[in-house]
Amino acid sequence: MDVLYFAWVRERIGTGHEHVEPPEAVRNVADLICWLAERSPGHAEAMREPAKLRAAIDQKFVPLDALLGNAKEVAIFPPVTGG
Structure with a gap:
């Protein structure tokens, strides 16, 4: 699957x-975040506080407990603010 990172997540x-x-044990977005955190020190820093992250699966916003299923793309980003 492709994982996209935005804003300070991308920077870290x-x-x-x-x-x-x-691996098969990674079933939802939260599992993916935990697994990604092990890839490098930058990943660990970016994923340190999952509650501060938001996600989208195949371009649809989802909660972190959303199942990945056959996702082709997962985006991980900080909360979006508007104005």
Whole structure:
């Protein structure tokens, strides 16, 4: 699956996109975040506080407990504010 990172998440990881193949134990977005945190120190820093992250699966906003299913793309980003 493709994982997209935005804003300070992207800055801490050092890339805006990567292709990953998580293990079968990674079933939902929260599991994915925990698994990604183990990839590098930048990932660990970006994923340190999952409650401060938001996600979208295949361009639809989802809660962190949303199942990944056959997701092709997961986006991870900080809360979006408008004005």
